[in-house]
Amino acid sequence: MKYVNATNVLPEELVMELQKYIQGETLYIPKEKKAHRKWGANSGARERIEKRNERMKEAFLDGASIEELASCFFLSQETVKKIVYKKKDDLYT
Template sequence: MTYVKATAVLPEALIQEIQKYVQGETIYIPKPDQTHHRWGTRSGSRKVIDERNASIKSEFKKGTAIHELAEEHFLSTETIKKIIYSK
């Protein structure tokens, strides 16, 4: 996260209004909900993990044991259980 000086991006009137509530502090202004992306959607990581999880569920349905899946995917057995039993 980078910091931006308020004087560089906000009108003076707005800065004065904000100063009624906060002075000399760092505040975080979140993005609007409609611009928020789920983790990994931009980089493609989300797709890779979703595909991996689908593969794990499929292998489990075919009879592969949980401990085998954990070893194959380098995950804990508890993580494999969470993936298998999630909706």
């Protein structure tokens, strides 16, 4: 997170108003809700994990065991169970 001096970006009147409530402290101003993106959306990690999980479910339906999948995908057996038994609608909501 990058810090910005308020006097460099805000009107003087607004800085003076903010100083009534907080002075010399760090103030976090969150993004608007509509500007938020889900985890992994920028890096593509979310998409890669979804594809991995689909491959894992397909392998499970084709007869691979939980133990085999855990070893193949380097995950714990409990994590594999959560993935293969989860309904498609429940993923990443």
